[in-house]
Amino acid sequence: MEDILYDFISLSIKCPLCKTLLMDKEELVDGKPSIKLNIEVAGSKGIIRLSSIYESYNFRCDVDLPRNEIVNLSCPHCKENITSAAECEDCDAKMISLLLDIGGKVSICSRVGCKNHFLEFEDVATSLKRLYQIGDLLDQLPEGFELGAESKELIETGTYLHSYCPHCNKTIVENGLVKFKIINKDDEDGFIYLSPYLNVFTSKSNMVIPEDKVVKDVKCFKCDTSLIEKVVICGECGSPTVKISVSARSKHIDFFLCSKKGCRWHGLDEKDLHDIDLEDSLEW
Numbered sequence: 001m002e003d004i005l006y007d008f009i010s011l012s013i014k015c016p017l018c019k020t021l022l023m024d025k026e027e028l029v030d031g032k033p034s035i036k037l038n039i040e041v042a043g044s045k046g047i048i049r050l051s052s053i054y055e056s057y058n059f060r061c062d063v064d065l066p067r068n069e070i071v072n073l074s075c076p077h078c079k080e081n082i083t084s085a086a087e088c089e090d091c092d093a094k095m096i097s098l099l100l101d102i103g104g105k106v107s108i109c110s111r112v113g114c115k116n117h118f119l120e121f122e123d124v125a126t127s128l129k130r131l132y133q134i135g136d137l138l139d140q141l142p143e144g145f146e147l148g149a150e151s152k153e154l155i156e157t158g159t160y161l162h163s164y165c166p167h168c169n170k171t172i173v174e175n176g177l178v179k180f181k182i183i184n185k186d187d188e189d190g191f192i193y194l195s196p197y198l199n200v201f202t203s204k205s206n207m208v209i210p211e212d213k214v215v216k217d218v219k220c221f222k223c224d225t226s227l228i229e230k231v232v233i234c235g236e237c238g239s240p241t242v243k244i245s246v247s248a249r250s251k252h253i254d255f256f257l258c259s260k261k262g263c264r265w266h267g268l269d270e271k272d273l274h275d276i277d278l279e280d281s282l283e284w
Helices: 124-131
Strands: 023-029 032-041 044-050 059-061 072-074 095-100 105-109 117-120 162-164 177-183 189-194 203-205 217-219 228-233 240-248 251-258 266-268
Touching: 023 044, 023 059, 032 059
Parallel strands: none
Antiparallel strands: 023 032, 032 044, 032 072, 044 059, 095 105, 105 117, 162 240, 177 189, 177 217, 189 203, 228 240, 240 251, 251 266
């Protein structure tokens, strides 16, 4: 299936307090209805309209936004401040959480210039399918692809993958995320955390990984054994892969991820392709 980028997806947002839609159909950003909020920053008050396109940082605002300042956003309907208990893992500022009309929430950092943000779905599979039933992407789907179509022996998009180290057989899921120890080209080590849901490519890391660069090594954070596979390579870019074990069909199977930052290729061992298939991604 060809990649379908989030660039096409316009998210409909509600206030988490009064549950009123925050979409402004009159003032567009990126050609789509904007997310209208009251803003207060550095002693100034005004209106900000955020792009509803996922991964777009465009906006319109009638007050200046000094870099690194903390903003307060409030609902133009109930006038209450919108915030959350979560802190940004990049800059420690408070995150601001808004409701997704399809179920779940999107959280953005309250610090001007920080681009940290993430989506959380109540039901991943259902929410992803609803995104593509909104209308913008129906013409972008490959010929013959049908939303909700069933295939025999199929692991569907949004399936939770119970993930394990193939060496020590211990779980590599921590606090709801798949955790790896990573080594960069300068032999510095850190951790990267991936979504455990099939075809949901959210990630975060406590060290900088340049886009399109292959990490030097990826290890199990429990037994410190390298997970780099020397035989199987990425089917998209030819980079080395990371081999883990996931639970499916009441057994453990080998699951491969590309080690290049930004490449979303993943696949199964040939021996498992006879009776198991992965659903093409609805997200990309």
